[in-house]
Amino acid sequence: MRYSTKKWTMLILAAALLLTCMPPQATAAGPGVSARAAILMEQESGRILYARNEHRPMRIASITKIMTAIIAIESGKLSDRVTISDAATRTEGSSLYLKPGEHISLNDLVYGLMLRSGNDSAVAIAQYVGGSLDGFVYMMNEKAREIGMKNTQFRNPHGLDDHDDHYSSAYDMALLTRYAMDNEKFREISSSVIYRSPQEGEKWERIWRNKNKMLKLYPYSTGGKTGYTKLAKRTLVSTAKKDGMGLIAVTLNDPNDWEDHASMFNWGYRTFKLTSLVKKGVVNGIKLKAYQNKIEAARDLNYPLMKGEEKDIQRSVNLYQPPKGGKWKNGAVPKPIGKMKVMLGDQILGSLPLYYEGKGLVKEENHSIWNVFKHMVASLFAISGGSHHG
Helix, strand or coil: CCCCHHHHHHHHHHHHHHHHHCCCECCCCCCCCCCCEEEEEECCCCCEEEEECCCCCECCHHHHHHHHHHHHHHCCCCCCEEECCHHHHCCCCCCCCCCCCCEEEHHHHHHHHHHHCCHHHHHHHHHHHHCCHHHHHHHHHHHHHHHCCCCCECCCCCCCCCCCCCEECHHHHHHHHHHHCCCHHHHHHHCCCEEEECCCCCCCCEEEECCCCHHHHCCCEEEEEEEEECCCEEEEEEEEEECCEEEEEEEECCCCHHHHHHHHHHHHHHHEEEEEEECCEECCCCCCHHHCCCEEECCCEEEEEECCCHHHEEEEEEECCCCHHHCCHHHCCCCCCEEEEEEECCEEEEEEEEEECCCCCCCCCCCCHHHHHHHHHHHHHHCCCCCCEC
8 A cells, every 4th residue: 555745744743643642661672571461660650661562451360359459448348347158169269268158357358369369259359349249340340440441351350261351451450550559558468478367266367378479589579469370371460669669560471470570670670760850849940039939849759760861851830920019919829829840852741730838738648640630630720821931
C-alpha cells in the first residue's frame, strides 16, 4: 500500500501527538528478562522504567489475589469473624485447609491469602465481602476500572484456570500494586515473612510462611505475590525500596522470575535516582514583589531520573494577579492561588497547587496519582481568571 505525502505527514503528526500524551519512559537499555511480559515501575510517580509486552492481556494465576486482598482490606471488616462454607473448603489448589463451619477473622484470611496463597481463603473472603462469588467478582472489576486497568477482566478471586477470559497485563498489575501499596495494612501483610493464626477448637495455631522468596533473596524487598498455574506458568509481583525509591516489578510467564526480579531491581537502582524537583513550602524565584517569599507549594514532588535528564526539567508558575495595593479585599485570598507545572521536555511530571502564606494549605497524606490528578483539575479551574509567570 502506498501513501501520499499528505497521508504520511498526517501519520507522523498523529504518532507525535500520541507520544506527547504518554508518560515519560526510560530510554536506557533495560535488563534482560526471560518473561513473556514484564514491567518495572517506580512507586511514587508511576514512571515506567522498563517494559516488555506490558499491555498484552495474559493469564495471571494467583497474583489475582492482590485485588482480592485490597478489596477485603478496604471493606473495613477485617475484625469480623467469617464462617467458612463447605464450598470454600472444596476449592482446588493451594489451601489453608480451612474446615466447614469454623470461624476465622477476615484479617487472618487475608494473611493466609497473601502468604500461603490459599484458594479456599479467596473463596471465603469473596463470599463474605461480596455476598457471593459473583458479587465479589463484580467488585473486583469495578475496582479495576476505577484504578485504570484497561486490559483486565476478573472472573474469580484466586486466579485458577477455571475461565478462559480471566486475564490482566503486566502494566495493569503494576497499577494495581501501586494502588495497593498506598494502603498501610496491605504493606504490612505483603511484607510479612511469617504469621500465626489461632485455630478454633484447637490448641495449636496455624503457621503461615510467605511463599514470596524475594523477601529473603533480595535485601530491599518489601513484599509482593507469587502465582502459578499450568496455563499461566509462573507469575510474580514484587516490590522493593532503596534510598527512598520504591519499585514495582511484574513478570508474566517467567521461568526465572526470582533472578529476573532481582536483576530488574538492581538495574533500576543503578540507572535511576529519585530526585527532588519541588519541596513543600516557600517557592523561590517568584518575581512579583507582592508574592516574594509568600507563595508555598502544597507538597513535595520527587521523580526518578536518569543521568542527564535533570537538565531538561522545566518549571512554570501561574498565579492569580494580585489586587492593586497588594491586599486582598477582606482577606479573601484565592485558595489555591495558582499552580506550578513541572515538565521533562514536553511531558508533564506534575501540577502542584500553590497557596499564599500557607492559607488554605491542605495536609496531603496520600501522594498517589489520584490526588495529584484532583489537584491538577482544581488548579486549572482556579487560575482561569488570570495569571502571572515567574
